Amino acid sequence: MDIYDVLLRDFPFLLKGLGVAIVLLVALLIIGFVLGLAICLLQLYGPKTRLVQWPLKLYERVFRGIPIIIMLFIFYYGMSGIFEISAFGAAVLAMGLRSAAYQSQIFRSAFQSVPSGQMMAARAMGMSKMVAIRQIIFPQAAIHAIGPWTNEFSSEIKETSLAYVIGVVELTRQAHYIITSTQGNVLTVFAVVALLYFVLNRVGNSLLYAYERKLAVPGFGK
Amino acid sequence: MADDLILDVQEVKKAYDGVEVLKGISFGLYRGETKVLIGPSGSGKSTLLRCINQLTVPDAGRIYLNGKEVLDSNIDTMRARMGFVFQDFNLFSHLTVLDNVRICQIKVNGINKDDATQRAHRELERVGLSERANAYPAELSGGQQQRVSIARALAMDPDVLLFDEPTSALDPELTGEVVRVMQQLAVEGMTMVVVTHEMSFARQAADEIIFMENGHIVEQGTPAELFDASASDRTRAFLNIIKEHE
Numbered sequence: 001m002d003i004y005d006v007l008l009r010d011f012p013f014l015l016k017g018l019g020v021a022i023v024l025l026v027a028l029l030i031i032g033f034v035l036g037l038a039i040c041l042l043q044l045y046g047p048k049t050r051l052v053q054w055p056l057k058l059y060e061r062v063f064r065g066i067p068i069i070i071m072l073f074i075f076y077y078g079m080s081g082i083f084e085i086s087a088f089g090a091a092v093l094a095m096g097l098r099s100a101a102y103q104s105q106i107f108r109s110a111f112q113s114v115p116s117g118q119m120m121a122a123r124a125m126g127m128s129k130m131v132a133i134r135q136i137i138f139p140q141a142a143i144h145a146i147g148p149w150t151n152e153f154s155s156e157i158k159e160t161s162l163a164y165v166i167g168v169v170e171l172t173r174q175a176h177y178i179i180t181s182t183q184g185n186v187l188t189v190f191a192v193v194a195l196l197y198f199v200l201n202r203v204g205n206s207l208l209y210a211y212e213r214k215l216a217v218p219g220f221g222k
Numbered sequence: 223m224a225d226d227l228i229l230d231v232q233e234v235k236k237a238y239d240g241v242e243v244l245k246g247i248s249f250g251l252y253r254g255e256t257k258v259l260i261g262p263s264g265s266g267k268s269t270l271l272r273c274i275n276q277l278t279v280p281d282a283g284r285i286y287l288n289g290k291e292v293l294d295s296n297i298d299t300m301r302a303r304m305g306f307v308f309q310d311f312n313l314f315s316h317l318t319v320l321d322n323v324r325i326c327q328i329k330v331n332g333i334n335k336d337d338a339t340q341r342a343h344r345e346l347e348r349v350g351l352s353e354r355a356n357a358y359p360a361e362l363s364g365g366q367q368q369r370v371s372i373a374r375a376l377a378m379d380p381d382v383l384l385f386d387e388p389t390s391a392l393d394p395e396l397t398g399e400v401v402r403v404m405q406q407l408a409v410e411g412m413t414m415v416v417v418t419h420e421m422s423f424a425r426q427a428a429d430e431i432i433f434m435e436n437g438h439i440v441e442q443g444t445p446a447e448l449f450d451a452s453a454s455d456r457t458r459a460f461l462n463i464i465k466e467h468e
């Protein structure tokens with residue numbers, strides 16, 4: 001059996017690996033989005049006391065400052081002594097928490113790009129702070145955030161392959177299985193895998209670009 | 223007459239870093255009245271206007287709108303009754319002109335979308351911008367943006383409109399269109415407080431002019447009293463400087 005037959009036979013495994021990578025990606029992005037937004041809102045609109053702000057800052061620094069592989073090891077091997085956690089769960093948690101640190105920064109600078117006059121006008125018209133944030137600040141911040149967020153999306157796709165190191169059976173590990181079972185053919189197998197990552201990246205990016213165009217407002221932010 | 227007192231400003235004080243910029247300002251505004259606030263830069267005009275709707279929180283004093291005190295607890299309802307027109311427009315830049323004029327009617331006053339749309343079109347017509355309903359703010363000239371912001375305020379059916387130098391950010395050739403809208407509002411009996419350096423507007427449209435300096439009201443009176451027969455050296459000096467610049 002040459003490598004192409006093997007690839008054809010094992011392609012469903014690669015697709016399964018891709019599926020795992022996508023689920024991991026979506027899960028970590030959701031965690032990152034929700035937590036990142038919460039952090040950003042607390043930083044901008046929450047109590048300005050050190051008790052609240054300092055831990056948020058520390059969180060951001062820690063998760064941005066430590067290599068993701070170390071985080072994966074800590075969350076998988078380190079935590080499994082304390083509570084039961086699957087490799088996949090550890091990967092979602094480690095990468096999601098880190099993405100939250102990045103996304104909170106993206107959101108923060110997006111919110112800060114909205115001129116203060118917008119909030120002032122909204123409040124002057126009788127909007128409560130909550131309504132003003134929801135109706136005026138959010139939609140404008142979204143326009144500022146979508147570009148950088150697309151970058152975060154792209155880099156997280158690529159980072160999912162690192163979950164390999166704690167044994168998550170995602171795309172890269174499936175590829176590795178094929179290679180070990182056929183002794184070699186590294187180049188061909190990884191070329192196919194590279195193509196799969198690339199296609200996923202392009203599809204995701206195209207969707208996000210389309211969304212960016214949909215949000216676009218003539219002359220906005222100029 | 224007493225219940226026609228729309229706005230009652232009593233002894234408003236405000237200090238920044240220990241420097242008092244409003245030293246106890248009082249005045250009343252009756253239904254249909256246009257008051258024009260003039261004074262040198264830094265005299266506290268903007269601060270006073272912003273204290274009225276609490277965009278700046280005064281240190282002391284009371285504000286009554288239609289006999290009800292403006293308080294922390296009712297501030298959003300009170301603000302909805304006071305339109306505010308900013309020097310730099312502050313239109314919501316992600317929304318079309320129509321949505322700018324509609325959104326607060328819907329989200330603040332709870333008006334249904336159809337009625338809000340009708341009202342928005344009426345107010346846009348009033349400021350001469352019906353054809354631009356679907357444009358975005360960045361696609362309009364400054365004068366047009368300011369007229370939209372006036373329409374936005376009018377659509378809330380406010381008891382009073384507060385203008386903070388509505389023409390100061392505009393190129394000279396664009397001030398006319400905004401001043402004309404304000405003049406028309408004054409004629410129609412809108413109740414307004416206008417901070418402006420447009421003396422022709424003050425002369426024609428003001429029922430009363432208040433001259434402020436250093437956080438005090440120096441003098442107040444009809445345009446004729448202030449422009450032609452001011453009792454105050456300070457007022458005359460200020461008006462002379464303005465005249466030289468015109």
Ligand SMILES: Nc1ncnc2c1ncn2[C@@H]1O[C@H](COP(=O)(O)OP(=O)(O)OP(=O)(O)O)[C@@H](O)[C@H]1O
Nearest residue numbers: 238239243261262263264265266267268269270387
């Ligand atoms: N947020 C602030 N913090 C500190 N000082 C302020 C603040 N806002 C206004 N001031 C000061 O208060 C004084 C009055 O300012 P204000 O803007 O009310 O004057 P104005 O009469 O509107 O002047 P202009 O004609 O230039 O608009 C000024 O000395 C100004 O520097």
Ligand SMILES: [Mg+2]
Nearest residue numbers: 267268269387
């Ligand atoms: Mg001012």
